[in-house]
Amino acid sequence: MTDSAKPTLLVVDGHSLAYRAFFALPVDNFTTKDGQHTNGIYGFLAMLINLIKAEKPTHLAVAFDTSRESFRTREYSDYKANRSETPSEFKGQIPLLQDCLAAMSIQVLQKPDFEADDILATLATQGAAQGYNVLVCSGDRDTIQLVTDDVTLLYPNVQGVSQLKRYDTDAVIERYGVRPEQYPDIAALVGETSDNLPGVPKVGEKTAVKWLTQFGSLDALLDGADGVTGVVGNNLREHIDAVRRNRTLNRLLTDVELPVTVTDLEVQPMDAQAVRDIFARLEFKSLIPRVAELAGIEQQMAAVTSAAAMLAPVAVEPSPSDLAAWLDEASGEVAVTVTVDGGLPHRVGFSTADASAEATWNAEVAASLTPWLSSDAPKVFSDAKSQVKALRRAGVVLGGLTFDIIVAGWLMRPSFPDKTLAHLVDRYLDEKLPEADPTQLVPETEGATPGQLSWYTLRVAAKVREELAPSVASVLHDIELPTLQALADMELAGVAVSHAKLSGFSSELAERADAIAQDAYATIGREVNLGSPKQLQEVLFEELLLPKTRKTKTGYSTDAAVLADLQESNPHPFLDQLLQHREATKLRQIIESLDTAIGPDGRVHTTYVQTGSQTGRLSSTDPNLQNIPVRTDESKRIREAFEVGDGYETLLTADYSQIEMRIMAHLSADPGLVEAFNSGEDLHRFVGARVFAVDPSEVTPAMRTKVKAMSYGLVYGLSAFGLSKQLRIEQSEAKQLMMEYFARFGAVRDYLRSSVEQARIDGYTETIFGRRRPFPDLTSPNRVLRENAERAALNAPIQGSAADIMKIALFHIHHDFAAENLRSRVLMQIHDELVVEIAPGEWDAAEKIVRERMGDAADLTVPLDVQIGRGSDWNIAGH
DNA sequence: GCAATTACGTA
DNA sequence: CGTACGTAATTGCC
Structure with a gap:
């Protein structure tokens, strides 16, 4: 039992425990998509998290060996010499594990020439002397010698690291028959195979304990070795030097000079973002909530000493005219938040450096605020595009968009999923955005109001600006924000898709897929789920006995490239049937999702995710219009369903040839x-x-x-x-x-x-x-x-520059169409292609704008070649 | 019900 | 052992 009044110091041998985890957990189940093995890291962290939760240490450190060499190998060159080479899959995990620990604000200690256990011994001794309850967690038996009334050893069971056995003084006596400080004497006599330290032949634990009890100490035993009878007595006399050597080597140092003292090991609040980043990189999804739980405990503890986070001011709710007057007089930037309900503005909130205000959207508010909203007065948003769209549906064209913290945050760190205001508040302000719990009917915590959201947005914007490199700031202002406005209009416009053309094709493909499936079943003599890679593996490799293919995490691949290879080396009708079935069902899938996405206006409105890639490209979701099939004859029928809409004359496609x-x-x-x-x-x-x-x-x-x-x-x-x-x-x-x-x-x-x-x-x-x-x-x-x-x-620079060029062309075209009062509009962007809907009589003017703006988007040493097509549907226009 | 895995469509 | 994406189905886990 620990004394709850005393602080608890937990010191852990990172190397030995991670190494055990490495062998205990199947590496196949712990490999990231990049191919990084993580089983040792995962096993260690899972254990450590459980340990922290159970023991609630106030002070914590993890020690590592720096290499296999230490003062012990210098004293005895064969020390640990029998150990097999550390697997390279394991070695690479240690730096990553240390990164994880750093993110969790856990002190990592290592010192050249010393083993991790010497560091543990030193800290344990210091801790005990200073009145701590000390917990030592190690997979090395030598640490048994550290156990005292104040020091408890946590030692992993044979299998893995999931179960730790507690060794206090009584437990050591019960297990080994001697007091903890005598354990090294036993080990010296018996020897330690894993350290390549041979002991006295024929002497095991039993004999060693008997001798020690008899003589009282190892020194007494060695001095009186002549009095020991029998074969073992002879062996002892012959190996007395080995015993002395073993005893020297297995004594852990308690006076290693360290850069920290025990008090420096006080548990610190974690860097939640850093933890999420590194755990996401290692694909430790299930560990994130478990760590967060711990972090919560720690942050409560830390909150006592650190200043409380600033609370968002309560926003005032002035009359529409007062609100408009206040906005007009605001000197600097104003943060704006529009909550959206059913695609239209619901509430609006505003915040300046010293005040917040909000209002419910209605005709009167709209009338009062429209002049300011559409003016050039500078405005900051968090994820502006959906709000821009809502305002536009309400007849307001937003002006003065000078900053979007989501887009800016993405530009700075395109690989991290800071996709919400809450993420950014956490990262840049180190505060928690008040959020209503959506799982509760009556949430315990109130969500922030639009005025408060604006207040947070404004503060985040200030922080983000500080970190924004000039070149990145110019990308934001000169490319991304203008593009955002164009994207909003493209999404609102949508593209006309013919349900009639799609639904007929879909049922045709369904019938075809069915017929192919029946043929395939006949070929192999049974029914299988052709969509199940697992069942296909049984058929291909166990029943048809085809040669095994490329390995995947769970078995052998059955993808199209592999099947084509198989068809060449071991032709079999089933392979062709499977490929054809895949093709038909895939095509049907795409058609179905497209069909269900057609809105009441007969058009499909995708969402372009401006922060959706790491290179600067857009991505498209719900539905994805950037992966509509194009290569096969069949896929042409899908593109034929993308038509020119009512009131328009034709479609125009424009694509860059070989831009990369x-x-x-x-x-x-x-x-x-x-x-x-x-x-x-x-x-x-x-x-x-x-x-x-x-x-x-x-x-x-x-x-x-x-x-x-x-x-x-x-x-x-x-x-x-x-x-x-x-x-x-x-x-x-x-x-x-x-x-x-x-x-x-x-x-x-x-x-x-x-x-x-x-x-x-x-x-x-x-x-x-x-x-x-x-x-x-x-x-x-x-x-x-x-x-x-x-x-x-x-x-990245190549794909990214191409994305930049296309964005520049896109917003210029969007701008010019409006400036020249054309009704023609850009509908889609497919990385290097634009699809434009041309209003009657506008072909010549629109085509000129598109051609020039795309051709002039960048000044390269080679020309940008633009191919233009025209037609009533996307298939025709695309040629 | 959710996450991981596999497969496949695009530039 | 080729970059960048999104979607859908199956499967196994909680």
Whole structure:
């Protein structure tokens, strides 16, 4: 029992426990999508969390070995020499584990030349002397010697680390028959196989205990060794030096000099955001709430000493005219929050540095506030787009949008999911946004009102601005905020989709899928769920006995590439039937989701997620209009359902051709590639002619396919292995192709190399327009993480610059259409393509704007080529 | 009911 | 062992 009046010090041997967890947990179940093994980290943290929860330590530290070498190996070179090489899968986990502990504000201690247990011994001794209850958690038996009335050992059971056994003095006596301080004497006599310390032959615990009880101490035993009879007595006399050596080596040091004292180990509040970040990276979803629970306890404790968070002022609710007058007089920026109900404004709230006000949206409020809302008076929002849309539905065109904290937060940290005001309040203000609990009918806590939300928004904006690099700020103001307004209008406009065209096709595909399924069942003689990879594996690899394919986490892959390979090596009708079934059902899925998304206005309104990618691209959801099939004949029928809407004349599509390769030419300034784009020749033909040293007219389709794959692959960091795989050629041939390619376009390789190197130095990549993406993993000692980061870093400036260019073109077009009073409007953006709905009589004017704005969006050393199409539906217009 | 996994559509 | 996304179905866990 612990004395609750005393503080509790918990010291943990990180290395030995993580190592046990590593072997106890199946590595297959603990691997991130990046390939990082996490079983040791996970097992250790799960144990530590349970331990903290159960023991509630007031002071805490985790110690690590720095390497296998220590003063002990210098004294006895065979110490631990029999241990097998530490698996590399484990080694890489230790730095990540230490990152986790740092995020949890847990003190990590290690010291060259000493083992973790020496640090534990030193801290335990200090702690006990200073009146702490001390808990030592270690997987090394030598720590038994530390147990006293004040020091308890927590030792893992044989299996894993989930169960810890408590050793106090009585428990040690019960288990080993001697007092804790005598345990090293026993160990010295018996020896420790795991440390490569042989003891006295034929002497086990029983004999050792008997001797010690008989002689009273190890010294007395060794002095009186001549009096010990029998074979074991002879053995003892012969191995007396080994015993002395063992006893020296297994004595833990209690006077290691450390940079901290026990009082410095007081439990600190966790950095909640850092914990979430690193746990998310390691994909420890289930651990996050468990840590949060702990953090809650700690924050309560910490709150006693730290100042209470500022409380949001109660917003006043003035008359509409007073509110408008107050806004007009506001000197600086005003934060605005519009709550939306049924797509329309419901409540509006405003906050300046020193006051907040709010109102319920109605005709009178709308009339009073519209002039200010549509003016250039500076306004800050949190996630403006949905609010901009609501206002626009109410007839108000928002002006003066100068900051959006969600977009700005994303620009600074595009990889982190700070997608709500609450996240940002947490991260930048270190406060909790009051939120109503949606699971409770009568919430215990009130949610913040719009005025209060604005107050938080304004304060977050100030913090975010401080951290915003100038180049990123310019991306926000010059690209993202204008784009936001254009996106709002695109979403509101939607695109007309014909239910009639879709529903017929859908049932046709359903019938086809059904028929294929029946054939497939006949082929294999039973019914299976063709949508279940698990059941398919049984059929393919156990019943049809086809060769095993690429491994996945849960078995063997059955994806299309794998099935195509199988079909080639082991042709079987089932494979084809499965592929066809997949194709039909997938197509039907897409059609169905599209069909159900058609609104009462006959149009589909997607949502563009402006913060949806790490590179600067948009993403599209509910439904995703950026992955509508295009490659096959069947998919054309889907695009035919995207029609010009009532009151409009035709659709226009405009796409950038080879924009990423053009950006590559610009950034690398490769003379060959620049010439390719300035020559007017087909890019792949031109490149093929150079690579294969033939005349452009002699470039065969096969040659063109190869250089095309190579060119596109470059942008993604493709390897010779990947290239050979894709082109189904020998790796040696792929290697040769890459050599020839770089011999002719060497500046491309130089650029790619130097851009990754620069990113390693800076810690981030930057697009032509200054958009940044951090890459902390470029310096990771973990090869998987590092190489993944290198490929992403290679791609980010190219994909990101293309996204910048498209956004610039988009908002310019949007702006020009309005400025020239055209009714024509942009409907969709598919990364390098725009779809525009042209009002009657406006083709020439609209086409000119689109062509010029896209062509002039960036000033590169190569031209931006824009392809324009026209037609009554997306399929026709897209040609 | 939720999360993980697999597969697949786009640029 | 190719970047960036979103969706849907199955499956296993809580």
